[in-house]
Amino acid sequence: MTLDSRKLAPTLEEVATxxxxxxxxxxxxxxxxxxxxxxxxxxxxxxxxxxxxxxxRAARSLANRQTMAIALVVPEDTKRFFGDPYFAAIVDGxxxxxxxxxxxxxxxxxxxxxxxxxxxxxxNVDGALxxxxxxxxxxxxxxxxxxxxxxxxxxxxxxxxxxxxxxxxNAAAAQxxxxxxxxxxRKRIGTIAGPPxxxxxxxxxxxxxxxxxxxxxxxxxxxxxxxxxxxxxxxxKTLLDTWPDLDGVFVASDLMAVGAMGVLRDRGISVPDEIxxxxxxxxxxxxNGEIKLTTVRQPAxxxxxxxxxxxxxxxxxxxxERQCIMxxxxxxxxxx
Amino acid sequence: MTLDSRKLAPTLEEVATxxxxxxxxxxxxxxxxxxxxxxxxxxxxxxxxxxxxxxxRAARSLANRQTMAIALVVPEDTKRFFGDPYFAAIVDGxxxxxxxxxxxxxxxxxxxxxxxxxxxxxxNVDGALxxxxxxxxxxxxxxxxxxxxxxxxxxxxxxxxxxxxxxxxNAAAAQxxxxxxxxxxRKRIGTIAGPPxxxxxxxxxxxxxxxxxxxxxxxxxxxxxxxxxxxxxxxxKTLLDTWPDLDGVFVASDLMAVGAMGVLRDRGISVPDEIxxxxxxxxxxxxNGEIKLTTVRQPAxxxxxxxxxxxxxxxxxxxxERQCIMxxxxxxxxxx
DNA sequence: TTGTACGCGTTATCAT
DNA sequence: ATGATAACGCGTACAA
Numbered sequence: 001m002t003l004d005s006r007k008l009a010p011t012l013e014e015v016a017t018x019x020x021x022x023x024x025x026x027x028x029x030x031x032x033x034x035x036x037x038x039x040x041x042x043x044x045x046x047x048x049x050x051x052x053x054x055x056x057r058a059a060r061s062l063a064n065r066q067t068m069a070i071a072l073v074v075p076e077d078t079k080r081f082f083g084d085p086y087f088a089a090i091v092d093g094x095x096x097x098x099x100x101x102x103x104x105x106x107x108x109x110x111x112x113x114x115x116x117x118x119x120x121x122x123x124n125v126d127g128a129l130x131x132x133x134x135x136x137x138x139x140x141x142x143x144x145x146x147x148x149x150x151x152x153x154x155x156x157x158x159x160x161x162x163x164x165x166x167x168x169x170n171a172a173a174a175q176x177x178x179x180x181x182x183x184x185x186r187k188r189i190g191t192i193a194g195p196p197x198x199x200x201x202x203x204x205x206x207x208x209x210x211x212x213x214x215x216x217x218x219x220x221x222x223x224x225x226x227x228x229x230x231x232x233x234x235x236x237k238t239l240l241d242t243w244p245d246l247d248g249v250f251v252a253s254d255l256m257a258v259g260a261m262g263v264l265r266d267r268g269i270s271v272p273d274e275i276x277x278x279x280x281x282x283x284x285x286x287x288n289g290e291i292k293l294t295t296v297r298q299p300a301x302x303x304x305x306x307x308x309x310x311x312x313x314x315x316x317x318x319x320x321e322r323q324c325i326m327x328x329x330x331x332x333x334x335x336x
Numbered sequence: 337m338t339l340d341s342r343k344l345a346p347t348l349e350e351v352a353t354x355x356x357x358x359x360x361x362x363x364x365x366x367x368x369x370x371x372x373x374x375x376x377x378x379x380x381x382x383x384x385x386x387x388x389x390x391x392x393r394a395a396r397s398l399a400n401r402q403t404m405a406i407a408l409v410v411p412e413d414t415k416r417f418f419g420d421p422y423f424a425a426i427v428d429g430x431x432x433x434x435x436x437x438x439x440x441x442x443x444x445x446x447x448x449x450x451x452x453x454x455x456x457x458x459x460n461v462d463g464a465l466x467x468x469x470x471x472x473x474x475x476x477x478x479x480x481x482x483x484x485x486x487x488x489x490x491x492x493x494x495x496x497x498x499x500x501x502x503x504x505x506n507a508a509a510a511q512x513x514x515x516x517x518x519x520x521x522r523k524r525i526g527t528i529a530g531p532p533x534x535x536x537x538x539x540x541x542x543x544x545x546x547x548x549x550x551x552x553x554x555x556x557x558x559x560x561x562x563x564x565x566x567x568x569x570x571x572x573k574t575l576l577d578t579w580p581d582l583d584g585v586f587v588a589s590d591l592m593a594v595g596a597m598g599v600l601r602d603r604g605i606s607v608p609d610e611i612x613x614x615x616x617x618x619x620x621x622x623x624n625g626e627i628k629l630t631t632v633r634q635p636a637x638x639x640x641x642x643x644x645x646x647x648x649x650x651x652x653x654x655x656x657e658r659q660c661i662m663x664x665x666x667x668x669x670x671x672x
Numbered sequence: 673t674t675g676t677a678c679g680c681g682t683t684a685t686c687a688t
Numbered sequence: 689a690t691g692a693t694a695a696c697g698c699g700t701a702c703a704a
Contacts, residue, residue, distance in 0.1 A: 009459050011697060022675050027699060037673060054458035058403065059697030061394035062680045072443065078428040079637075083620060088418030095414055095445035104460070107408065107441040109431035122390035123345050124440070229624050258624070265626055284419060288565050288594070290601060301415075347681055358691045363683065373689060395681030398696045 010051040019047040030055065070098070070311060071120055071128040073108040075139060080228065081132075084255060085283035086300050090131050090152055093304020101312055117142050127311045131304075133227060134198040148314040150307045154199050154323070164314065166306045166324040168298045170200055173328035174207025177278045177296040178250045180330050182215055186248030186276055190221030192235040192260060194252040200227075204252045204280065221246060225256045232256025236263040247275055248336070254279040254286045257293055261335070265290075276336035292333035299326050346387040355383040366391065406434070406647060407456055407464040409444040411475060416564065417468075420591060421619035422636050426467050426488055429640020437648055453478050463647045467640075469563060470534045484650040486643045490535050490659070500650065502642045502660040504634045506536055509664035510543025513614045513632040514586045516666050518551055522584030522612055526557030528571040528596060530588040536563075540588045540616065557582060561592045568592025572599040583611055584672070590615040590622045593629055597671070601626075612672035628669035635662050 016026035021040055028036050029044040036044075047053070061067050072094065074081050081087050098105060106125055108116050120128055120143050127148040130140070137158050143149055144163055151165040181189050191208040194201030201224075209219040223238040225231035232251060236259065239246060251257040257279035264271055271277055271291055279286055282297035306324055313320045352362040357376055364372050365380040372380075383389070397403050408430065410417050417423050434441060442461055444452050456464055456479050463484040466476070473494050479485055480499055487501040517525050527544040530537030537560075545555040559574040561567035568587060572595065575582060587593040593615035600607055607613055607627055615622055618633035642660055649656045 009697090012699095013697080023698075024676080024700075025674060028674090031699080033700090035673065040673085054454065056398070056697050057458070057460050058394045058397035059680090060699080062392070062398055062682090063697080063699040065680075067394065069442075078431055079424055082418055082424030082427055083421055085419055088415055091418055091445075092414040095443070099445075104455075105443040105445070106405075107431070107443050109427075109435075109441070118390065119440075122393070124393050229620075262624075262626060284565075288598075290598060345681090348683095349681080359682080360684090360691055360693095361689085364690085367683080369683095371689065376689085392681050395696090396683075398698090399681080399683035401683095401696080 009056065010053045011056070012053070015044065015047045015051055015053045018051060019043040067124060067126050068102055069104045069106050069125045070315075071106045071108050071125040073116065073120070073128055073130045073132075075116075075130065075132045075134070075136060078109050084227070085285055086253070086255075086281050086298075087131060089283070089300030090304040090307075093301040093306070094129060094131075094308045095304075096301070097305035097308025097312070101308075103312070103315075121146055127315055129307050129311060131307075133194070133200055148311060150311045150314070152303060152307055156197065156199050156202075161322060164310055164320075164322050166303050166310065166326060167199075168303075168326050168328045170203035171207035171210065173296050173298065174204035174250065174252070174280070175211045176207075176328070176330055177280065178208045178211035180294070180332075181248040181250060181276055181278055181336060182211065184248070184272075184276055184336055187217070188221065188243065188245050189217070189248040189250065190223070190239050190243060190246050192223055192225045192232055192239065192249060192251040192256050194227055194256075195224060201252065204250075208250045225252070225259075227253050227256060229255050229259040229262075232259030233263050234259075236260035240267065240269075249275060249277045251277060251279050254281040254283045254293060254295055257295070257335075258285050258289060261289060261291060261293075272334065272336050278330075278336045282331050286331075286333070291335050294333045294336040295331050297329050297331045299328075302326060345392065346389045348389070348391070351380065351383045351387055351389045354387060355379040403460060403462050404438055405440045405442050405461045406651075407442045407444050407461040409452065409456070409464055409466045409468075411452075411466065411468045411470070411472060414445050420563070421621055422589070422591075422617050422634075423467060425619070425636030426640035426643075429637040429642070430465060430467075430644045431640075432637070433641035433644025433648070437644075439648070439651075457482055463651055465643050465647060467643075469530070469536055484647060486647045486650070488639060488643055492533065492535050497658060500646055500656070500658050502639050502646065502662060503535075504639075504662050504664045506539035507543035507546065509632050509634065510540035510586065510588070510616070511547045512543075512664070512666055513616065514544045514547035516630070516668075517584040517586060517612055517614055517672060518547065520584070520608075520612055520672055523553070524557065524579070524581050525553070525584040525586065526559070526575045526579060526582050528559055528561045528568055528575065528585060528587040528592050530563055530592075531560060537588065540586075544586045561588070561595070563589050563592060565591050565595040565598075568595030569599050570595075572596035576603065576605075585611060585613045587613060587615050590617040590619045590629060590631055593631070593671075594621050594625055597625060597627060597629075608670065608672050614666075614672045618667050622667075622669070627671050630669045630672040631667050633665050633667045635664075638662060 016023045026044050029041050130151040153167050193205035212219045221243045223235040225235040279293045279295035282295045286293035286295045352359045365377050466487040489503050529541035548555045557579045559571040561571040615629045615631035618631045622629035622631045
């Protein structure tokens with residue numbers, strides 16, 4: 001912009017010279033390491049401000065073998081991922097948890113591809129956060145040996161002791177949601193479950209079944225959805241067509257519940273009078289519709305933040321709990 | 337995992353040695369630069385495969401002054417950003433446009449803070465993509481002088497010739513949406529506009545006004561929303577309370593339209609019989625509700641992809657059009 | 673407390 | 689076509 005050639009990045013060398021010290025000393029005050037005389041600290045500090053010095057990330061990485069970057073891996077269809085308010089909240093939490101650290105977030109949208117694995121194993125990041133309904137077990141074991149990794153949601157078939165994750169007790173949470181339906185006097189309760197190859201799918205339907213079993217009720221009224229609105233809608237149709245006597249549904253996600261409610265509305269079935277529905281997540285979707293959704297709340301933002309903090313802890317070399325189970329609660333609204 | 341100490345990253349040096357050449361030569365074949373004898377290429381290539389060599393990003397950056405990273409800046413409330421399907425599609429497009437490049441995406445969620453500016457100006461990325469309804473003019477001029485930047489949406493008050501952006505012709509698009517309402521015989525057409533400090537807000541309401549003016553109709557039935565469902569709902573209430581004779585609404589985003597339709601439903605006003613509504617975006621939200629939304633489609637995914645391709649072009653040093661205006665179209669469904 | 677000197681893994685310049 | 693060798697900007701033993 002100016003006539004003289006723009007000098008982009010002042011180096012440590014220049015800062016040191018300006019402060020009348022050596023690079024090493026300047027480096028020390030920047031990293032707050034060992035002891036430096038107050039006078040020198042002041043000199044260097046002001047030189048930094050004067051020159052508007054910004055450390056060169058690449059050089060720093062090369063020297064101390066830290067990238068100061070962490071990957072956010074999304075092994076999910078991108079559109080579906082970002083379309084789900086649950087993930088939006090997770091990401092929000094993650095960015096909160098990271099905002100006063102010096103780490104940068106690298107988005108890995110490609111899914112658990114070879115390219116992604118290579119990237120993660122190539123020493124390009126110091127750690128990884130995996131956000132997905134189904135972090136493939138293969139993917140997880142491929143990277144978690146070489147890199148600190150924190151996942152949202154327990155692994156499906158792997159030993160839980162081998163991985164760091166934050167989750168809720170999906171089974172217990174689903175059970176409480178179903179028990180809520182029971183407490184409302186519902187007798188023929190079905191469920192719209194998540195895919196059986198995802199922990200959130202199997203655990204929540206297990207919780208639903210437990211509640212019913214303990215009440216001495218049958219656990220056959222089940223249909224699968226894929227955690228989308230459309231999937232919830234078609235599952236609801238299946239349910240209604242197969243068991244017309246249904247009077248309650250526990251739905252494994254709010255998004256699917258929205259789809260289900262749409263079908264109920266189309267068929268003129270009143271909620272909650274004829275059929276009560278309980279969702280899961282307490283995402284914005286729960287309160288956007290005409291009927292506010294009674295739902296099992298999971299603290300998504302806090303979970304994202306916790307994931308970030310756990311990873312930061314690992315990167316600091318701390319020993320931390322391998323899993324963090326966050327609390328859930330039933331939010332009573334109008335649909336049940 | 338194994339008993340012998342894991343050797344993490346083979347260096348170029350080792351590859352060169354294994355191939356019986358010098359580092360320089362090995363480097364050449366890796367970068368496909370200048371001429372190397374076929375035999376040597378083969379040797380090095382196989383050595384790379386053998387050792388599973390992955391170039392060190394930091395070292396490379398340090399040497400050639402390229403970070404091979406580009407920033408995705410989101411100067412928006414994180415939750416709102418990811419909650420909007422329009423942005424989800426933009427991000428999806430961006431990741432598509434980048435997937436067969438060697439660039440990595442760095443998420444800058446902090447908003448247009450000083451920290452973000454420092455990061456961008458600190459030589460940590462080679463370019464930036466800004467995705468927002470309102471990339472603050474200040475923010476833009478702060479960074480666009482020092483870094484290739486592509487924005488989604490024209491700047492509000494800056495000289496358009498100074499910036500690269502991809503957008504639609506919001507005014508023309510809104511005008512066509514409004515004209516559609518006119519063609520349906522609507523006589524008293526209002527609008528729910530976006531915030532007047534965002535281009536998408538002012539341009540779309542301008543287009544609405546143009547259509548009405550040309551039809552000799554008044555342009556006073558206007559209320560502002562904030563591009564959220566809730567904002568659309570309260571704007572609709574305002575509209576109805578102020579002009580009860582309304583028979584059509586052009587809404588500046590599908591999300592707001594969803595909110596508006598909720599209010600209409602609550603008040604027992606039938607859509608499209610009593611009031612027709614036309615949205616904007618053609619996001620998934622348009623077809624999730626009970627009444628499928630007639631809307632002005634903008635190709636969000638393609639826009640994101642285009643943004644990425646433009647930036648890649650700039651980074652290659654190509655001379656490209658400063659702005660790309662993508663086509664829109666009215667999608668006829670059930671709400672109008 | 674401070675400075676010297678070397679190493680981090682690559683690319684780029686210059687010979688050969 | 690290939691190989692030394694010097695940067696690139698910084699951290700850090702080691703010495704002083």
